[in-house]
Amino acid sequence: MSDxxxxxxxxxAGATRGAGRGVAVELGAQGATVYVTGRTTRERRSEMDRPETIEETAELVTAAGGHGIAVPTDHLEREQVRELVERIDREQGRLDVLVNDIWGADPLTRWHTPVWEHPLDAGLHTxxxxxxxxxxxxxxxxxxxxRNPGGLLVEMTDGTLEYNLANYRLTxxxxxAKIAVNRLAYSQAEELRPHGATAVSVTPGWLRSEMMLDGFGVTEENWRDALDKHPHFAISESPAFVGRAVAALAADPDRxxxxxxTTSSGELAQVYDFTDRDGSRPDAWRYMVEVDQESEVANVTGYR
Structure with missing residues (x-):
């Protein structure tokens, strides 16, 4: 923790679980006041049907040393978003960091399904x-x-620009969706530039989100038990790693x-000298290109 x-x-925005929760907590660990939003609360679950809640995220932010404030928000509902921002303005009078991490389309995605077979409504809603x-x-x-110079907008995505341009992402x-978010950072950067604000797209590597851990039948404490069936999972990272990446950007006066x-948690770790919880620096996207895509035997030597 620092100040x-x-x-x-x-x-x-979108801090119920995964990367969003990791970012919120690490911003809190640096002393920030963090508003966390999502659709799943202790009273109501979204169609994701997961147990994590925004109240839990806010409590983790506070426990880390910041001030977490949970605001239930559906970011497709304009009035809810407008009211959220008005509340931040009323209570704080400023906003220094905006992280757009909204997703929630996992239940809609049909992997390895061509566009003519993919349910159209599900695809468009994605x-x-x-x-x-x-x-x-x-x-x-x-x-x-x-309103104040120096603001930071982070667009959270999955995949570096180079990787997303060169690879089909399975549907x-x-x-x-993911390459569009890469572009959003670029286009918003142009519009923010005259106002002294920064926009950047950030991707985690192979994220050990709550859903990923459940899918592999492991926990954050014993995640290496999944390596027998999924050996390349050895390059994975905790949500704290990308959280520390965003916190490092936010604290950098030269951001x-x-x-x-578009940058990655692995690249930012090399620049800002932070590590994942286990003391390593996984460089997942370089690993995926140089090892996984080349059908090499899983070996993270030199990549974490």
Whole structure:
């Protein structure tokens, strides 16, 4: 814990679990006040049907040393987002960091299914959840972010720009959703530049999210037990790793050098000298290109 972000206000949109929760907690560990949003609360679950709640995330932020504030929000509902930003303005009078991490389309995705066989409504709703939510949130939140120079917008995605341009992401809708978010950082960077604000797209590597751990039948404490069946899982990282990446960006007074770019938790770890919880620095995207895609035997030597 440090006070590098003491007095700063962040909004992590889509912080119920996974990368969003990891980012929120690590911003809190640097002393920030963090508003966390999502659709799953202790009273109601979204169609994700997962047990994690935004209240739990807010409590983790506070326990880490920050001030966590949970606000139930559906980021497809414009009025809810507008009211959220008005509340932040009313209570804090500023917004220093906006993290667009809204997703929630996992139940809609049909992997390895061509576009003509993929359920159309599910595919189109995936794009709304992945892209419209980010645009709606930016529309209402960025006027508050640019009120003071130096604001940071982070668009969370899956895959570096180079990787997403060179690889099909197993379904048209997921493929389009993730590369669109790469582009959102670039285009919003151009619009934010005159206001002294920075926009960057950040991707984790192979994330040990709650859903991933459940799917492999392991926990964060014994995740290596999954390596017998999934040997390349050895390059995976905890949500704290990408959280520390975003916190490092937010605390960097020279963060504007990243504006318009897509970067990864692995790259940022090399620049800012932070580690994952186990003391390693997994460089997942380089590993995927140089080892996994080349059908090499799983070996993380030199990659974490």
């Amino acid at each position: 590098a972000l003491q007095g700063k206000v962040a909004l992590v 794009l709304r959840l992945a892209i419209d939510t980010h645009l709606i949130t930016s529309h209402y939140a960025l006027p508050l972010l640019i 048209v809708y997921y493929d389009l 504007h050098r990243w504006t318009g770019r």
